[in-house]
Amino acid sequence: LRGTDLLISEGCTVNVASMPKGHDPDSYVKTFGAEDFKNKVIEQAKPIFEYKFALLKAEYDPNNPEGKAQISEGMISTIRRVPNEVLKASLISDLADKLSVPEQALMQELKKSGSVRQVVVKKPEVKTVSRPSQKVSPAEKLLLGLTTSFEGAWQKAKDIEIKRYFMNETARNLYDRILAHDTWESARPSRLMSELIEDDVASVLLRECVREVEGVTDAGKAFDDCLNHFNQREQVGRQETLRRQIIESERRGDFETLKRLQQEYNDILHRSKKANG
Template identity: 25%
Template sequence: MAKIPEEKINEIRQSVDIVDIISDYVQLKKQGRNYFGLCPFHGENTPSFSVSPEKQIFHCFGCGAGGNVFTFLMDYEGISFQEAVIKLAQKSNIPLNIEHGVEQKSQKTSKEYEQMIEAHELLRKFYHHLLINTKEGQEALEYLKQRGFTLESIEKFQIGWSLPNWDFVAKLLKRRGYSLPLMEKAGLLVQRNNGEFIDRFRNRIMFPIFDEKGRTIAFSGRALDGNEPKYLNSPETIIFHKSKVLYNFHHARSSIRKFQQVVLFEGFADVISADRAGITNGVAVMGTSLTEHHALVLRRMTDQVIICYDSDDAGTNAAFKAAELLQQHGCQVKIAQMPMDLDPDDYVQKYGAEKFRNEVIDGAMTFMAFKFLFYRRGKNLQNEGDRLQYIEELLKEISKLPRAVERDLYLRQLAEEFSLSLEALKSQQRQIFYAQKKKNPQAWKPKTNYIAVEQKLLPAYQTAERRLIAHMLKSEEVAYKVKDLLAGQMFNIDEHQIIFTYLLAYYEEGYEPNSSQFLNYLRDERLRAIVAEIAMIDVEQEDNDQVLQDYVYQVIKQQKMMKIKEKEVKKLEAERQKNHLLAAQIAMEIIELRKSL
């Protein structure tokens, strides 16, 4: 790619707010001067990921990741520095005047991967064109309209239609220069026993599946002619992993951020129907149970989740498991109950969008209220055995509730429903609580939302070096003052000395003090992470020469201590060799060094 001028990079960096950019990927909450959230670079349930709007940098106290707005995009999306610059330039409407076609793909991305993405993008446009603009697609278009789909929905979700021909797509891809065996690996074609390649999707309404960047990675095709299966999905490929994809996440991200809530559906058709009803923060799993990865992705965006699955046994069980998983990841979960034999798509068709929003989504119950219904299934509560089992199951669940008010509320509900003594229920609930706590102490530790910042107890000289660098990042004058105070001595930590050398070079080239800009100046990822961490140190109250002198003293003192240790080893060696004159001479040198401490 043609080199982007440094001035243009700085213009782009200054035009965006790192908090706004990162908020598209992580739910951030203000705490003091900084914002905190769950780190997107490692799994965690307690926020340790910090973003500084003042310094325009981020740092994770858990895994050590850190940098500025460019490095965040590079690390999160796996793109190059130039691609991150271009992405932010487009977001800020800043022209780069780079010729079309000079962009190079990230070195991390394989050629096969990119060709699969390109082929899916081509077919998404082709299928959509067939549905909207051709006679052949009219039957499919009319079917969708009868099902309540609007042209706006069809456009937004890029719904299309595939021809009934056996090999039209195979021939199209071949003409465009794609390898047919690779397209078979991509899930777009099927190879017959005779070696011939045919289209996987024929005479089907085509629903494209997008990744979180909005790229087409798979399709789901609904049969129009009664063929089985009713829905035919792309197989797993190197670009499509069902356990990692949430349908509509790329569209819903901004609404999730706006409403601080996500609605989780069981299938993509439900998401589209809900979108027509004004529920724009809906996502869905892709024919699989909710996974750890799904839960992590959702938790980074919000801690408020409404689950809206079908009300049959399979849907109810799936909702329960999904809610438990999300709760383990720190989410507040509600369950939107659908009437029996209706999925969200059917409900919107039958009762309309407004009723779906007001009665189903807004009327969602707490997870605990859902458990009252869940454990009731299949039991005859007139039967004493079933009734006792039901009460005990609920007492176990009530014992897991963190707040006393919640526990009291649900215990009173049980007592009232079955005409039981509240004190007896409380007594049994406490017995269950302590029995479970003894069995698994870790599971019963109270959850906290406080920021988990690991307090590293560092040696005095290392703390001194870090705080000196923090001061130097804020002031060119201080940087040169520290250089004079060191008088040719070096930092004890190699990385700190390298950062110090780079920082002096940065100032010598005429740059102003700016932590975020200095991170662009550094090309080593390890050094950038260290600088991001050090830049987060608050040194506002230490702005005087005496503090700097004290820190420099600790740096030089460590070097003298190391020399003393080296001389003590040499003194012992001289004594071992019975060279008493040399041993006495070294001892005098050690005494002089100790005096200078």
């Protein structure tokens, strides 16, 4: 379910659909049709928190202390990513009821999980600082994973220019390799891995990208969410540059340039407000 982390962190509502054994979304649609996929897979999707609780409950016994601890740890690792504090508190309260444990105890674990995760994430980075894949953001990995794992996302990437979103050279090269293929079938992860057999860094990155899309049921929406994320990142970066240039123009007394920069800055703000409704 790692591919859902970015979407949850961005405040998106995430539902998870279970695929029948031996099928991915594309093979299911080809075999049974789009209408069947919609009715029997998409419409049966469960909220991510309900889906994950069911998985953990099947693995651990919720009636003994050890099982409660394992389930709560697994759930809190996802709940802590929710940006809305009211929703987060509601999810903790619901989890406390399901496990018959004090809500305050779960809140304490939630607070601990944030600080513990920071330590866990930083340790391996020190050991593997030279690996380019460490510099690839989760959003970039998700976008690459979608492009190679889902035909619709691959076609969208063919139709628009998104290479500029990848800051890392290995990620850009992997993106080029994915889109160099004439068909999505030849750009799927299993095919790409055979091409990257002697490129350890790219192979590791590809595996990480594929893991990012595990649990994604609506690849089109996830792809669009990624593009919105990157566009916002670009706008924020441009705004910062404009602010510095505006200050410098004021200092020099270059009022013609100042007026142009202020207009561009205001245009970006206007587009941003319009996009956000």
